[in-house]
Amino acid sequence: MRESDAMSTLCEELQLADCERRYRALVAEIAEIGFIHRGSLVRRYTRCGNPRCRCRAEPPKLHGPYWQWSGKLAGKTVSRRLSSAEAERYSEWIANNRRLSELVAAMRLVADQAIALILRGEEPPSAEMPSSHRAGSMRQPARPHNGTADETTEVTT
Numbered sequence: 001m002r003e004s005d006a007m008s009t010l011c012e013e014l015q016l017a018d019c020e021r022r023y024r025a026l027v028a029e030i031a032e033i034g035f036i037h038r039g040s041l042v043r044r045y046t047r048c049g050n051p052r053c054r055c056r057a058e059p060p061k062l063h064g065p066y067w068q069w070s071g072k073l074a075g076k077t078v079s080r081r082l083s084s085a086e087a088e089r090y091s092e093w094i095a096n097n098r099r100l101s102e103l104v105a106a107m108r109l110v111a112d113q114a115i116a117l118i119l120r121g122e123e124p125p126s127a128e129m130p131s132s133h134r135a136g137s138m139r140q141p142a143r144p145h146n147g148t149a150d151e152t153t154e155v156t157t
Contacts, residue, residue, distance in 0.1 A: 012117050012120065012121055015113075015117055016114055016117045016118065019110050019111075019113050019114035019117065020114065022110050023107060023110045023111065023114070026103050026106055026107045026110065027107070029103055030100065030103050030104075033096045033099060033100055033103075034092070034093070034096050035092075035093050035096060036093055036096045036097040036100055037071075037090060037093035037094055037096075037097055038071050038072065038094070038097055039069050039070055039071025039072070039090075039094060040069070040070055040071070040094070041067065041068070041069050041082075041087060041090050041091055041094060042067070042068050042070070043064070043065045043066070043067055043068075043087075044064055044065065044066045044067075044068055045062035045063065045064035045065060045066070046062060046063050046064055046066065047060065047062060047063070048063060066081060067081065067082040067083070067084065067086070067087035067090075068080065068081055068082065069082055069087075069090050
């Protein structure tokens with residue numbers, strides 16, 4: 001092995017070790033995150049239907065604040081009114097969920113860098129593939145359908 005190849009290999013090993021260290025640090029941060037919850041939290045002020053209420057005055061003094069959580073449950077958008085104490089908890093859980101998403105995105109970037117380093121050090125596959133690995137080599141006849149037995153189904157692995 002030439003000296004330049006040895007230096008290149010050492011540099012790649014150091015870069016890979018750095019990727020692994022950063023990846024483990026991100027995993028450790030994830031372990032510290034508390035409960036998570038999806039959705040959004042809004043503070044609302046409303047008007048009532050009473051025409052003599054303070055909320056109809058000039059300037060209006062709206063009712064509230066009212067806290068509302070909105071999110072998807074079983075594929076449907078759901079809204080729920082919350083107390084101030086519940087809103088504080090939901091706010092923390094939603095922030096934890098956002099932080100988790102950021103950390104997972106960072107993990108993906110580090111993993112992409114590590115994978116590029118790992119694959120750069122591997123030998124490229126030979127141009128000739130065994131016939132058992134070529135596309136279309138796993139063709140099997142399909143079961144007869146509506147009286148035709150000529151159909152084939154391609155199975156990919």
